[in-house]
Amino acid sequence: MSEATLNNLLHALLFSNAEALTLADIQRILARFQDEKTKFEQLELPSPEAAEAEDAQQMAETRLFIETWAAVIPHFPTAAMIREALEALEAQLEITDNPYRLQQTQAGYRLVVKRAYSEWIRWLRDDPKPVRLRGSVLETLAIIAYRPGVTRAEMEAIRGVSVDGPLMKLQELELITITGRADLPGRPSQYATTEKFLELVGLTSLGDLPASDVIAPQKLEAWLQERLEPAEEPAIAVGDAAMGLSEE
Known part of the structure:
Protein backbone atom coordinates (compact mmCIF):
# COMPACT_ATOMS: atom_id res chain seq x y z
CA MET A 1 0.00 0.00 0.00
CA SER A 2 1.05 3.64 -0.30
CA GLU A 3 2.77 5.28 2.63
CA ALA A 4 0.48 5.46 5.67
CA THR A 5 0.30 9.16 6.50
CA LEU A 6 -2.48 11.33 7.83
CA ASN A 7 -2.32 13.37 4.61
CA ASN A 8 -2.84 10.28 2.47
CA LEU A 9 -5.69 9.12 4.69
CA LEU A 10 -7.48 12.47 4.45
CA HIS A 11 -6.89 12.47 0.70
CA ALA A 12 -8.53 9.03 0.40
CA LEU A 13 -11.50 9.98 2.60
CA LEU A 14 -12.17 13.17 0.67
CA PHE A 15 -11.76 11.48 -2.71
CA SER A 16 -14.20 8.68 -1.89
CA ASN A 17 -16.98 10.78 -0.36
CA ALA A 18 -19.79 12.35 -2.36
CA GLU A 19 -20.46 15.09 0.18
CA ALA A 20 -18.17 17.60 1.84
CA LEU A 21 -16.55 16.35 5.05
CA THR A 22 -16.60 18.47 8.19
CA LEU A 23 -13.90 18.48 10.85
CA ALA A 24 -16.38 16.63 13.08
CA ASP A 25 -16.85 13.92 10.42
CA ILE A 26 -13.10 13.36 10.25
CA GLN A 27 -12.74 13.40 14.03
CA ARG A 28 -15.45 10.74 14.27
CA ILE A 29 -13.65 8.45 11.81
CA LEU A 30 -10.30 8.85 13.56
CA ALA A 31 -11.91 8.27 16.96
CA ARG A 32 -13.51 5.09 15.65
CA PHE A 33 -10.07 3.77 14.73
CA GLN A 34 -8.91 4.29 18.31
CA ASP A 35 -12.02 2.46 19.58
CA GLU A 36 -11.42 -0.47 17.24
CA LYS A 37 -7.75 -0.54 18.23
CA THR A 38 -8.67 -0.71 21.92
CA LYS A 39 -11.21 -3.49 21.32
CA PHE A 40 -8.68 -5.54 19.37
CA GLU A 41 -6.01 -5.13 22.04
CA GLN A 42 -8.46 -6.31 24.71
CA LEU A 43 -9.50 -9.44 22.82
CA GLU A 44 -8.32 -12.78 24.10
CA LEU A 45 -6.96 -14.06 20.84
CA PRO A 46 -6.38 -17.78 20.32
CA SER A 47 -2.90 -18.89 19.41
CA PRO A 48 -2.18 -19.10 15.67
CA GLU A 49 -2.03 -22.90 16.01
CA ALA A 50 -5.48 -23.12 17.63
CA ALA A 51 -7.22 -20.70 15.29
CA GLU A 52 -8.86 -21.74 12.07
CA ALA A 53 -6.87 -20.79 8.97
CA GLU A 54 -9.46 -18.21 7.85
CA ASP A 55 -9.70 -16.68 11.34
CA ALA A 56 -5.93 -16.57 11.65
CA GLN A 57 -5.63 -14.71 8.35
CA GLN A 58 -8.32 -12.21 9.37
CA MET A 59 -6.61 -11.60 12.72
CA ALA A 60 -3.28 -11.09 10.98
CA GLU A 61 -4.82 -8.58 8.56
CA THR A 62 -6.51 -6.70 11.41
CA ARG A 63 -3.28 -6.61 13.41
CA LEU A 64 -1.35 -5.31 10.38
CA PHE A 65 -3.98 -2.62 9.75
CA ILE A 66 -3.89 -1.43 13.36
CA GLU A 67 -0.11 -1.52 13.65
CA THR A 68 0.28 0.35 10.35
CA TRP A 69 -2.02 3.21 11.31
CA ALA A 70 -1.44 3.35 15.08
CA ALA A 71 1.66 5.50 14.63
CA VAL A 72 -0.21 7.87 12.29
CA ILE A 73 -3.59 8.46 13.94
CA PRO A 74 -3.42 10.73 17.02
CA HIS A 75 -4.99 9.36 20.22
CA PHE A 76 -7.07 12.50 20.69
CA PRO A 77 -7.52 14.08 17.24
CA THR A 78 -8.42 17.73 17.76
CA ALA A 79 -10.00 20.03 15.20
CA ALA A 80 -6.76 22.04 15.13
CA MET A 81 -4.71 18.92 14.27
CA ILE A 82 -7.07 17.96 11.47
CA ARG A 83 -7.22 21.50 10.10
CA GLU A 84 -3.41 21.63 10.03
CA ALA A 85 -3.28 18.31 8.17
CA LEU A 86 -5.87 19.55 5.66
CA GLU A 87 -3.83 22.70 5.06
CA ALA A 88 -0.78 20.52 4.43
CA LEU A 89 -2.80 18.40 2.00
CA GLU A 90 -4.00 21.52 0.20
CA ALA A 91 -0.41 22.71 -0.23
CA GLN A 92 0.69 19.24 -1.36
CA LEU A 93 -2.01 19.12 -4.04
CA GLU A 94 -0.88 22.49 -5.40
CA ILE A 95 2.81 21.54 -5.40
CA THR A 96 2.19 18.25 -7.23
CA ASP A 97 0.06 20.04 -9.86
CA ASN A 98 -3.02 17.84 -9.45
CA PRO A 99 -6.07 18.42 -11.69
CA TYR A 100 -8.15 18.92 -8.56
CA ARG A 101 -7.81 21.00 -5.43
CA LEU A 102 -9.10 21.06 -1.86
CA GLN A 103 -12.04 23.40 -1.38
CA GLN A 104 -13.44 24.57 1.95
CA THR A 105 -17.09 25.60 2.05
CA GLN A 106 -19.64 26.16 4.79
CA ALA A 107 -20.57 22.48 4.42
CA GLY A 108 -17.00 21.30 4.98
CA TYR A 109 -14.05 20.17 2.86
CA ARG A 110 -14.15 18.47 -0.53
CA LEU A 111 -12.02 17.87 -3.60
CA VAL A 112 -13.04 19.70 -6.77
CA VAL A 113 -11.72 19.50 -10.32
CA LYS A 114 -9.99 22.71 -11.34
CA ARG A 115 -11.75 25.00 -13.79
CA ALA A 116 -9.24 24.25 -16.54
CA TYR A 117 -10.71 20.74 -16.79
CA SER A 118 -14.40 21.54 -16.28
CA GLU A 119 -15.26 21.52 -19.99
CA TRP A 120 -13.84 18.00 -20.32
CA ILE A 121 -15.94 16.86 -17.36
CA ARG A 122 -19.03 18.41 -18.94
CA TRP A 123 -18.37 16.52 -22.19
CA LEU A 124 -17.85 13.26 -20.31
CA ARG A 125 -21.17 13.64 -18.50
CA ASP A 126 -22.92 15.14 -21.52
CA ASP A 127 -24.06 18.00 -19.28
CA PRO A 128 -25.63 21.14 -20.73
CA LYS A 129 -23.54 24.27 -21.02
CA PRO A 130 -23.34 26.20 -17.74
CA VAL A 131 -25.65 29.17 -17.32
CA ARG A 132 -23.70 32.38 -17.79
CA LEU A 133 -24.75 35.46 -15.88
CA ARG A 134 -24.59 38.74 -17.71
CA GLU A 229 -18.21 29.94 -14.84
CA PRO A 230 -17.26 27.37 -15.65
CA ALA A 231 -17.99 25.84 -12.26
CA GLU A 232 -15.56 23.48 -10.60
CA GLU A 233 -16.87 19.93 -10.33
CA PRO A 234 -16.63 17.66 -7.27
CA ALA A 235 -13.65 15.36 -7.83
CA ILE A 236 -15.27 12.27 -6.39
CA ALA A 237 -16.32 8.86 -7.58
CA VAL A 238 -18.95 7.22 -5.41
CA GLY A 239 -18.80 3.50 -4.72
CA ASP A 240 -15.97 0.98 -4.91
CA ALA A 241 -16.77 -0.11 -8.46
CA ALA A 242 -17.08 3.45 -9.76
CA MET A 243 -13.80 4.35 -8.09
CA GLY A 244 -11.97 1.28 -9.31
CA LEU A 245 -11.05 0.68 -5.68
CA SER A 246 -8.12 -1.68 -5.42
CA GLU A 247 -8.76 -5.09 -3.89
CA GLU A 248 -5.12 -5.43 -2.85
Whole structure:
Protein backbone atom coordinates (compact mmCIF):
# COMPACT_ATOMS: atom_id res chain seq x y z
CA MET A 1 0.00 0.00 0.00
CA SER A 2 1.05 3.64 -0.30
CA GLU A 3 2.77 5.28 2.63
CA ALA A 4 0.48 5.46 5.67
CA THR A 5 0.30 9.16 6.50
CA LEU A 6 -2.48 11.33 7.83
CA ASN A 7 -2.32 13.37 4.61
CA ASN A 8 -2.84 10.28 2.47
CA LEU A 9 -5.69 9.12 4.69
CA LEU A 10 -7.48 12.47 4.45
CA HIS A 11 -6.89 12.47 0.70
CA ALA A 12 -8.53 9.03 0.40
CA LEU A 13 -11.50 9.98 2.60
CA LEU A 14 -12.17 13.17 0.67
CA PHE A 15 -11.76 11.48 -2.71
CA SER A 16 -14.20 8.68 -1.89
CA ASN A 17 -16.98 10.78 -0.36
CA ALA A 18 -19.79 12.35 -2.36
CA GLU A 19 -20.46 15.09 0.18
CA ALA A 20 -18.17 17.60 1.84
CA LEU A 21 -16.55 16.35 5.05
CA THR A 22 -16.60 18.47 8.19
CA LEU A 23 -13.90 18.48 10.85
CA ALA A 24 -16.38 16.63 13.08
CA ASP A 25 -16.85 13.92 10.42
CA ILE A 26 -13.10 13.36 10.25
CA GLN A 27 -12.74 13.40 14.03
CA ARG A 28 -15.45 10.74 14.27
CA ILE A 29 -13.65 8.45 11.81
CA LEU A 30 -10.30 8.85 13.56
CA ALA A 31 -11.91 8.27 16.96
CA ARG A 32 -13.51 5.09 15.65
CA PHE A 33 -10.07 3.77 14.73
CA GLN A 34 -8.91 4.29 18.31
CA ASP A 35 -12.02 2.46 19.58
CA GLU A 36 -11.42 -0.47 17.24
CA LYS A 37 -7.75 -0.54 18.23
CA THR A 38 -8.67 -0.71 21.92
CA LYS A 39 -11.21 -3.49 21.32
CA PHE A 40 -8.68 -5.54 19.37
CA GLU A 41 -6.01 -5.13 22.04
CA GLN A 42 -8.46 -6.31 24.71
CA LEU A 43 -9.50 -9.44 22.82
CA GLU A 44 -8.32 -12.78 24.10
CA LEU A 45 -6.96 -14.06 20.84
CA PRO A 46 -6.38 -17.78 20.32
CA SER A 47 -2.90 -18.89 19.41
CA PRO A 48 -2.18 -19.10 15.67
CA GLU A 49 -2.03 -22.90 16.01
CA ALA A 50 -5.48 -23.12 17.63
CA ALA A 51 -7.22 -20.70 15.29
CA GLU A 52 -8.86 -21.74 12.07
CA ALA A 53 -6.87 -20.79 8.97
CA GLU A 54 -9.46 -18.21 7.85
CA ASP A 55 -9.70 -16.68 11.34
CA ALA A 56 -5.93 -16.57 11.65
CA GLN A 57 -5.63 -14.71 8.35
CA GLN A 58 -8.32 -12.21 9.37
CA MET A 59 -6.61 -11.60 12.72
CA ALA A 60 -3.28 -11.09 10.98
CA GLU A 61 -4.82 -8.58 8.56
CA THR A 62 -6.51 -6.70 11.41
CA ARG A 63 -3.28 -6.61 13.41
CA LEU A 64 -1.35 -5.31 10.38
CA PHE A 65 -3.98 -2.62 9.75
CA ILE A 66 -3.89 -1.43 13.36
CA GLU A 67 -0.11 -1.52 13.65
CA THR A 68 0.28 0.35 10.35
CA TRP A 69 -2.02 3.21 11.31
CA ALA A 70 -1.44 3.35 15.08
CA ALA A 71 1.66 5.50 14.63
CA VAL A 72 -0.21 7.87 12.29
CA ILE A 73 -3.59 8.46 13.94
CA PRO A 74 -3.42 10.73 17.02
CA HIS A 75 -4.99 9.36 20.22
CA PHE A 76 -7.07 12.50 20.69
CA PRO A 77 -7.52 14.08 17.24
CA THR A 78 -8.42 17.73 17.76
CA ALA A 79 -10.00 20.03 15.20
CA ALA A 80 -6.76 22.04 15.13
CA MET A 81 -4.71 18.92 14.27
CA ILE A 82 -7.07 17.96 11.47
CA ARG A 83 -7.22 21.50 10.10
CA GLU A 84 -3.41 21.63 10.03
CA ALA A 85 -3.28 18.31 8.17
CA LEU A 86 -5.87 19.55 5.66
CA GLU A 87 -3.83 22.70 5.06
CA ALA A 88 -0.78 20.52 4.43
CA LEU A 89 -2.80 18.40 2.00
CA GLU A 90 -4.00 21.52 0.20
CA ALA A 91 -0.41 22.71 -0.23
CA GLN A 92 0.69 19.24 -1.36
CA LEU A 93 -2.01 19.12 -4.04
CA GLU A 94 -0.88 22.49 -5.40
CA ILE A 95 2.81 21.54 -5.40
CA THR A 96 2.19 18.25 -7.23
CA ASP A 97 0.06 20.04 -9.86
CA ASN A 98 -3.02 17.84 -9.45
CA PRO A 99 -6.07 18.42 -11.69
CA TYR A 100 -8.15 18.92 -8.56
CA ARG A 101 -7.81 21.00 -5.43
CA LEU A 102 -9.10 21.06 -1.86
CA GLN A 103 -12.04 23.40 -1.38
CA GLN A 104 -13.44 24.57 1.95
CA THR A 105 -17.09 25.60 2.05
CA GLN A 106 -19.64 26.16 4.79
CA ALA A 107 -20.57 22.48 4.42
CA GLY A 108 -17.00 21.30 4.98
CA TYR A 109 -14.05 20.17 2.86
CA ARG A 110 -14.15 18.47 -0.53
CA LEU A 111 -12.02 17.87 -3.60
CA VAL A 112 -13.04 19.70 -6.77
CA VAL A 113 -11.72 19.50 -10.32
CA LYS A 114 -9.99 22.71 -11.34
CA ARG A 115 -11.75 25.00 -13.79
CA ALA A 116 -9.24 24.25 -16.54
CA TYR A 117 -10.71 20.74 -16.79
CA SER A 118 -14.40 21.54 -16.28
CA GLU A 119 -15.26 21.52 -19.99
CA TRP A 120 -13.84 18.00 -20.32
CA ILE A 121 -15.94 16.86 -17.36
CA ARG A 122 -19.03 18.41 -18.94
CA TRP A 123 -18.37 16.52 -22.19
CA LEU A 124 -17.85 13.26 -20.31
CA ARG A 125 -21.17 13.64 -18.50
CA ASP A 126 -22.92 15.14 -21.52
CA ASP A 127 -24.06 18.00 -19.28
CA PRO A 128 -25.63 21.14 -20.73
CA LYS A 129 -23.54 24.27 -21.02
CA PRO A 130 -23.34 26.20 -17.74
CA VAL A 131 -25.65 29.17 -17.32
CA ARG A 132 -23.70 32.38 -17.79
CA LEU A 133 -24.75 35.46 -15.88
CA ARG A 134 -24.59 38.74 -17.71
CA GLY A 135 -25.45 42.39 -17.25
CA SER A 136 -28.31 43.14 -14.90
CA VAL A 137 -28.35 39.65 -13.35
CA LEU A 138 -24.66 39.81 -12.43
CA GLU A 139 -24.96 43.38 -11.16
CA THR A 140 -27.90 42.40 -8.94
CA LEU A 141 -26.02 39.38 -7.61
CA ALA A 142 -23.04 41.57 -6.73
CA ILE A 143 -25.29 43.94 -4.76
CA ILE A 144 -26.86 41.07 -2.80
CA ALA A 145 -23.49 39.43 -2.11
CA TYR A 146 -22.06 42.63 -0.66
CA ARG A 147 -25.23 43.78 1.09
CA PRO A 148 -26.92 40.74 2.68
CA GLY A 149 -30.46 41.61 3.74
CA VAL A 150 -30.91 44.19 0.98
CA THR A 151 -34.46 44.85 -0.21
CA ARG A 152 -35.80 45.09 -3.75
CA ALA A 153 -36.31 48.86 -3.41
CA GLU A 154 -32.73 49.35 -2.23
CA MET A 155 -31.40 47.36 -5.18
CA GLU A 156 -33.49 49.37 -7.62
CA ALA A 157 -32.28 52.61 -6.02
CA ILE A 158 -28.68 51.49 -6.60
CA ARG A 159 -29.22 50.26 -10.17
CA GLY A 160 -31.83 52.81 -11.22
CA VAL A 161 -33.99 50.16 -12.91
CA SER A 162 -36.31 47.29 -11.97
CA VAL A 163 -34.69 44.13 -10.62
CA ASP A 164 -37.72 41.85 -10.99
CA GLY A 165 -36.20 39.81 -13.82
CA PRO A 166 -32.73 39.42 -12.25
CA LEU A 167 -34.22 38.40 -8.89
CA MET A 168 -36.38 35.75 -10.52
CA LYS A 169 -33.40 34.38 -12.47
CA LEU A 170 -31.12 34.28 -9.42
CA GLN A 171 -33.79 32.53 -7.35
CA GLU A 172 -34.30 29.94 -10.10
CA LEU A 173 -30.56 29.24 -10.01
CA GLU A 174 -30.70 29.01 -6.19
CA LEU A 175 -27.99 31.64 -5.86
CA ILE A 176 -30.11 33.90 -3.65
CA THR A 177 -32.91 33.42 -1.15
CA ILE A 178 -35.30 35.49 0.95
CA THR A 179 -33.96 35.65 4.48
CA GLY A 180 -36.60 37.76 6.21
CA ARG A 181 -38.54 40.99 6.10
CA ALA A 182 -37.20 44.48 6.75
CA ASP A 183 -38.60 46.61 9.54
CA LEU A 184 -39.90 49.12 7.00
CA PRO A 185 -43.35 50.13 5.75
CA GLY A 186 -44.88 47.19 3.88
CA ARG A 187 -42.34 44.78 5.44
CA PRO A 188 -40.38 44.22 2.17
CA SER A 189 -38.49 40.97 1.63
CA GLN A 190 -34.76 40.88 2.30
CA TYR A 191 -32.38 38.96 0.05
CA ALA A 192 -29.05 37.23 0.61
CA THR A 193 -26.85 34.76 -1.24
CA THR A 194 -27.06 31.03 -0.57
CA GLU A 195 -24.57 28.33 0.37
CA LYS A 196 -24.69 27.22 -3.27
CA PHE A 197 -23.38 30.66 -4.26
CA LEU A 198 -20.44 30.30 -1.86
CA GLU A 199 -19.65 26.83 -3.21
CA LEU A 200 -19.73 28.05 -6.81
CA VAL A 201 -17.37 30.95 -6.14
CA GLY A 202 -15.16 28.79 -3.92
CA LEU A 203 -15.51 30.79 -0.70
CA THR A 204 -16.12 29.78 2.90
CA SER A 205 -18.02 32.92 3.82
CA LEU A 206 -19.01 36.29 2.38
CA GLY A 207 -16.18 37.78 4.42
CA ASP A 208 -13.79 36.22 1.90
CA LEU A 209 -15.14 38.36 -0.96
CA PRO A 210 -12.72 40.93 -2.42
CA ALA A 211 -12.95 44.22 -0.53
CA SER A 212 -15.59 46.32 -2.28
CA ASP A 213 -14.00 49.60 -1.18
CA VAL A 214 -10.79 48.97 -3.11
CA ILE A 215 -12.12 47.33 -6.29
CA ALA A 216 -14.22 49.08 -8.92
CA PRO A 217 -17.78 47.72 -9.38
CA GLN A 218 -16.95 46.51 -12.90
CA LYS A 219 -14.00 44.51 -11.57
CA LEU A 220 -16.15 43.02 -8.81
CA GLU A 221 -18.64 41.83 -11.41
CA ALA A 222 -15.83 40.46 -13.58
CA TRP A 223 -14.43 38.62 -10.55
CA LEU A 224 -17.84 37.08 -9.81
CA GLN A 225 -18.27 36.11 -13.46
CA GLU A 226 -14.88 34.39 -13.58
CA ARG A 227 -15.61 32.49 -10.36
CA LEU A 228 -19.07 31.40 -11.41
CA GLU A 229 -18.21 29.94 -14.84
CA PRO A 230 -17.26 27.37 -15.65
CA ALA A 231 -17.99 25.84 -12.26
CA GLU A 232 -15.56 23.48 -10.60
CA GLU A 233 -16.87 19.93 -10.33
CA PRO A 234 -16.63 17.66 -7.27
CA ALA A 235 -13.65 15.36 -7.83
CA ILE A 236 -15.27 12.27 -6.39
CA ALA A 237 -16.32 8.86 -7.58
CA VAL A 238 -18.95 7.22 -5.41
CA GLY A 239 -18.80 3.50 -4.72
CA ASP A 240 -15.97 0.98 -4.91
CA ALA A 241 -16.77 -0.11 -8.46
CA ALA A 242 -17.08 3.45 -9.76
CA MET A 243 -13.80 4.35 -8.09
CA GLY A 244 -11.97 1.28 -9.31
CA LEU A 245 -11.05 0.68 -5.68
CA SER A 246 -8.12 -1.68 -5.42
CA GLU A 247 -8.76 -5.09 -3.89
CA GLU A 248 -5.12 -5.43 -2.85
